[in-house]
Every structure is written in C-alpha cells, then in structure tokens.
Amino acid sequence: MRTRTSTKSIIMFLGPAIILLMIFLILPMITSFFISLTNFNTFALADWSKAKFIGFENFIDLFEDELFWKSLFNTFYALIIAMPLTIILALFFAVLINREQTYFKNFFKVGFYLPFVTNTVAIAIVWKWILNPEYGLLNWFLGLFGINGPNWIGDPNWAMPSIIMLVVWKALGYNIIIFYAGLQNIPEFLYEAAELDGASRWQQFLKITVPMLRPTTYFVSVMVLIGYLQLFEEPYMLTNGGPLDSTLSVVLYLYRQGFKFFNLGYASSIAVILFLIIFILTILQTKLKKTEY
Amino acid sequence: MKKVFIILFVLSLTILSFSKTLTIWAMGEEAKKLNIIADDFIKENPNIEVKIQAIPWGSAHDKLITGIAGNTNPDLAQMGTTWMAEFGSMGVFENLEKDLKNSATVSKDIFFEGPFETTIVDNKIYGLPWYVDTRVLFYRTDLLKSVGYENGPENWEELYDAAKKLSEKGKYGLTMQTMEYQEIMPFIWQNNADILDEKGNITVTTPEFIEAIDFYSKFFKEKIAPLSLSGTLFQEFANGTVPMYFSGPWMINMTKEQTPEIKDKFNVKVVPSKKHGTSFVGGSNLVMFKNSKNKDIAWKFMEFVSRPEVQLKWYKEVGSLPSVKETWEDNYLKNNSMMSTFGKQLEKSKAPVNRPEWAQIEDALERRVQEACYGTKTPEEAAKDLKKDLEKILR
Numbered sequence: 051m052r053t054r055t056s057t058k059s060i061i062m063f064l065g066p067a068i069i070l071l072m073i074f075l076i077l078p079m080i081t082s083f084f085i086s087l088t089n090f091n092t093f094a095l096a097d098w099s100k101a102k103f104i105g106f107e108n109f110i111d112l113f114e115d116e117l118f119w120k121s122l123f124n125t126f127y128a129l130i131i132a133m134p135l136t137i138i139l140a141l142f143f144a145v146l147i148n149r150e151q152t153y154f155k156n157f158f159k160v161g162f163y164l165p166f167v168t169n170t171v172a173i174a175i176v177w178k179w180i181l182n183p184e185y186g187l188l189n190w191f192l193g194l195f196g197i198n199g200p201n202w203i204g205d206p207n208w209a210m211p212s213i214i215m216l217v218v219w220k221a222l223g224y225n226i227i228i229f230y231a232g233l234q235n236i237p238e239f240l241y242e243a244a245e246l247d248g249a250s251r252w253q254q255f256l257k258i259t260v261p262m263l264r265p266t267t268y269f270v271s272v273m274v275l276i277g278y279l280q281l282f283e284e285p286y287m288l289t290n291g292g293p294l295d296s297t298l299s300v301v302l303y304l305y306r307q308g309f310k311f312f313n314l315g316y317a318s319s320i321a322v323i324l325f326l327i328i329f330i331l332t333i334l335q336t337k338l339k340k341t342e343y
Numbered sequence: 344m345k346k347v348f349i350i351l352f353v354l355s356l357t358i359l360s361f362s363k364t365l366t367i368w369a370m371g372e373e374a375k376k377l378n379i380i381a382d383d384f385i386k387e388n389p390n391i392e393v394k395i396q397a398i399p400w401g402s403a404h405d406k407l408i409t410g411i412a413g414n415t416n417p418d419l420a421q422m423g424t425t426w427m428a429e430f431g432s433m434g435v436f437e438n439l440e441k442d443l444k445n446s447a448t449v450s451k452d453i454f455f456e457g458p459f460e461t462t463i464v465d466n467k468i469y470g471l472p473w474y475v476d477t478r479v480l481f482y483r484t485d486l487l488k489s490v491g492y493e494n495g496p497e498n499w500e501e502l503y504d505a506a507k508k509l510s511e512k513g514k515y516g517l518t519m520q521t522m523e524y525q526e527i528m529p530f531i532w533q534n535n536a537d538i539l540d541e542k543g544n545i546t547v548t549t550p551e552f553i554e555a556i557d558f559y560s561k562f563f564k565e566k567i568a569p570l571s572l573s574g575t576l577f578q579e580f581a582n583g584t585v586p587m588y589f590s591g592p593w594m595i596n597m598t599k600e601q602t603p604e605i606k607d608k609f610n611v612k613v614v615p616s617k618k619h620g621t622s623f624v625g626g627s628n629l630v631m632f633k634n635s636k637n638k639d640i641a642w643k644f645m646e647f648v649s650r651p652e653v654q655l656k657w658y659k660e661v662g663s664l665p666s667v668k669e670t671w672e673d674n675y676l677k678n679n680s681m682m683s684t685f686g687k688q689l690e691k692s693k694a695p696v697n698r699p700e701w702a703q704i705e706d707a708l709e710r711r712v713q714e715a716c717y718g719t720k721t722p723e724e725a726a727k728d729l730k731k732d733l734e735k736i737l738r
Contacts, residue, residue, distance in 0.1 A: 092408070092429055092433065092699065093432070182574070201571065292522060293570070293713065294719060295710065306706070310706070311702050
C-alpha cells in the first residue's frame, strides 16, 4: 500500500540522515580519492591552483616508503595478536557473566564496560604510570613473583605488546556486552536437551554455544578487524609511534603526513590503501562466513 | 520620536569617532597575557582598538592554514620560529624591509642575531623577533662538585668525563632526549656541522656531523643517559638520578616550586663547547599579513613591543626571554645570575635552517638520531640514511 504521502514521509524521515551522510562521509571519501592523485601540500592550501595532477606517483612513492611498510607491519602485528585475544577473552567473560551462579552480574558488566567509555587521554596517562618501569604498578606486581619487568613503553620490543594490552582491555567491555546479548538469545531448551543426552559442560559449550553464537561472532570479528586496522589513539597518546617507530600504525603515519607535514595528497593515498585493505578483508570475512553454513 | 533621535545621535557618534581596530592572533600563555601589553599600547594610542584572539598551540597550525586559505587571517600573528619558512614561502607575510629602514627605534641591530635570522625567508624580512627561548645546561652543583666539576663542565671532554663519573657513582650522568632536535642540533653546530650548507646542499655525511651524532649517541649506548626517563624530570633531578640536563628558562622557577629541597643546589651554565658553544634558539616572532588593511598601526604595535621597557614588562609577566639586546642591560635581569646566563647564551645561539620542509626534516633527523642512540645503526649508517631521507624530502 504505497501512497504519495508515505513516499513523502519516507523522504522526510530519511532525507536529513542521507544528506548528512553524503556531505560528511561519501563526498569526502570521493574527494580524498581524487586528492590522492595530486601533490596537494601546504603550498596548495593557500592557492589551490598549485596542486598538480600526478597520477599514481603517490602510490609508487608509498610502495618505496620504508616507514609505510613498517607502519603496515606494526598494524598487522597488533591485529593478529589483539583480534583473537579480544574475541576469545570477550566470549570467555561473557559466558562467565551469563552463568546462573554468577553474583553481581551488573557490577561486572559495568566494570568491564567502563574502559570502553572512558576518555582515551585519561586512560593513556594512567597506563603510562602503570607501565612505568620503576614506579609502575605492573612491574611492582611482577616483582612480587621475582620477575624483573621490562621497560614497557621505552623498549622497542615491548612497546607494541603494551599497546596491544591497552587496546584489548579497552575493547573488551563493548564486545562482552555484544556476546552477552547473543548468549541471552540461545534458547534454554537446547541446553536442557543436551544435558538429558549426557553432554558435559564443555561439550555443551562447543556444540551449542559456539555454533549458536556464529552471527554474533561474525559481527564482533568484523567490527574488531575494522577497529584494529584503524589503530591510532593508543599509540598516539602513549608512545607517539616510538621508540624506533615500533608502534607507528598506518593511521598514525597518515595523521603525521596529513596534519603535521600537510602532504595531503600523500596522506590521502595512504587512506585509499587502508580503505582497500579493510574492504578486501571484510569481504573475505563475509565469504568465510557464508561457507560455514 | 525622541527614541529615533537618540538612535540617530548615537549612530552618528560611532561613525564620527572613527577608530581603527587591530586584530592579533596569539597562542598559549602569551595570548592570555597579551592584553596587558595591548592596554598600554591603547593608552598611548587612544584611537586604536586591539582585538586579541587566543588560539591553542595544538590547533594553531591548522587555524593559521585555514585563515590563510579563507582570507580570514588577522593583521598580526604570533608565529613560532620554526614555522616561519613554511608560512613565509606561501608569500602571505608583509616584507618589513622598508618599515625597518624608516623606523626611528627599530632596526636589525637591536635584536640578537640568531633570533633575527629566523625572520628571514627567501632573503625577505618577514617579521620581528618578539621573544626568544634558548637552552642551557642545568646541573646539580653539589653532585658535580663530588666529581671535581664544581662550576660545571666547560667542553665536550669535560661533559663526557663528568657524566661518566657521575653515572658510575649514581645512576645516570645526565639526561637528553633521543627525539628532540632542540637538544641534538647544538651538538651538531658546536662541531661546525649542519644539516644543509648555504647553497642548500645536504651535509649530513660530513665527518664533523657523524662525529657529533657519535658523541650524542655515546651517552645512551654507554648507559650514561637513560633512553627514557622513568619519572618526572623534577623528581629525578632532585633525587640525583639525573644530575644534568639541557632546558629552557621556564625550568628555573618550576624547579624551585616543584622541588624546593634543591633550591640552592642547582645552577645553570652556557652549553659545553667543542669548536664553539652554540645553543639552540627558538621562540616566537610577530608577523604582519600582506592583506592587512591596517599596516600602519600594525607596524606601530610591532615597534611598541620591541621597546626595551615593554620587553622587560613582558618578561616579568610571562617569563619568556627578551629578544632585544638592550633589555638585558637592565639590572633586573643583570643581577639575576641564572637569567644573565641565558643572556650570554643568546649571544651564541642559532636557529635551525629556515626551510618550508622543516617539519619533515626535523622528523627524519630525530628518527635517525634515535636509531643511533638505541644502537640499531652506527652513526655512519644513520647519517647515510638521513641523507637519503632528506634527498626525498627536498627533491
């Protein structure tokens, strides 16, 4: 039953959102793709005519840029460690919170969720102290067991693990809530039936919980993948990419090129590459999901 | 009817009392205190209004860019010395050469040489030094005395010797940053080396340059200096973990406030010399924009802030160092031994090369020096890689 008024009202309701999306998301994306084909820099800002079309030169430069490769390596290093860690831990805690025997459920939910909504700047300052090699809480704690803790953010080998620790801790809360919601949707009778058939707790988890959570897991892993590929705030606040560029992420490098050096053409080419990487990986994930069914 | 008359009367008054408005953009602490100076200026020139807009340092660069791009820039702006080349080469500043020639009070010679050089881009004078900042050696008198350098180290050999002995006795000999060009460049200049020569050729692979990097990184490789500080500099300086460091004038009062227990146990000294004792000079200039409609009063204001007495008042308000030499003759600064050390250092100070690509040069320099400090590259390798980076940046 489509009438004119309903079309009108659809446009009225959706219009503002679509227009805003166009102006602030779609248009800049297209623009940045075009800018990536020019040598847009500081001089062009004062006088746009100074920007020259240079084709794919930025991308060729990028290919030879050792720092870009390093930032790509760092980002994937963080992703490969942090992504499974986040998913497994989030599921683990969600199952724990979901148990009937758990007391203070809401307290735990809030506790895990807090880091996600806390300001990153504040978190970074507190973590800087936690990770301090001499006065830090973490090394004091390790010292209790006779372990001589490393110089967490001052040592090139430990800086990235420190960042990973921080991002996982920060991302947990949100993903626990998502998993928890997913767990709530699994019908109770499946477990009852399994119990009658003599399935152990572990078997129930593997044969019922994990398969039933598949859509949730898919959602979480896509979100986590996109989020971690855009790693920026934590290294920016905690280490500013150092020491020895060991925590320089792709977005942090993009930020430097774009807003520190104002090589906007070059920065846009980094953005385009990152967009393609995220795009391809997300499509791959979708394909994987389909084959599982 | 009466109302209409009053309105007309007021309107005609505002049109008649024709006053000019000068707009100034300033950053940080300066912006907060600038109205004090502006009020004095207005007292002298009652028909001029001054509008000061404060922009935070963090977003100042973007704001200036958008101001220039959109023609919404002020008449005058505060400009960090290292930004001069970048904005100057856009061609948006007024060349002040004529004004300087015709001025009765202001000339090139009243300023320190190093700071004045920062105003020159492409052989044009694009501003006046407003206030300056330079780095000197801070040292713990009692601890340095214990290794036989009561008055602090004079030159590179003594600096290394003192620091090494101190690190053997205590924890470290001094602290320096692996990623701070303001601390790296003086060592390079002191050995008569530089990043670029006058013709703009890259000179980072000269033996002098490599020797400076080698000397700088030696402190870190031999664990005389920490790769990263654990606590705050004040605490580490007070408890003797780091008996020496290089920093600017603001640290004097902050040290006395934060760690009063060592208030009489530290002193400042001009930087240790190799071939000479050159230090870094930074600070801010005042620049006039080409499209300003009030160039005459803008210049008037520039002349005003360059007066020794105004410079001194500014120092008392904000604590930033006067760029006008004569100000340092005042007893207020002369009788303050720590401050007069900064005055001495300004005589031998240098600013980094004025190039629009400075932000990238700085970034590359710091990265390569850090690699040498961590020992992942030899000073020669670091210098060779730096040369490659610079070739790419300056092509």
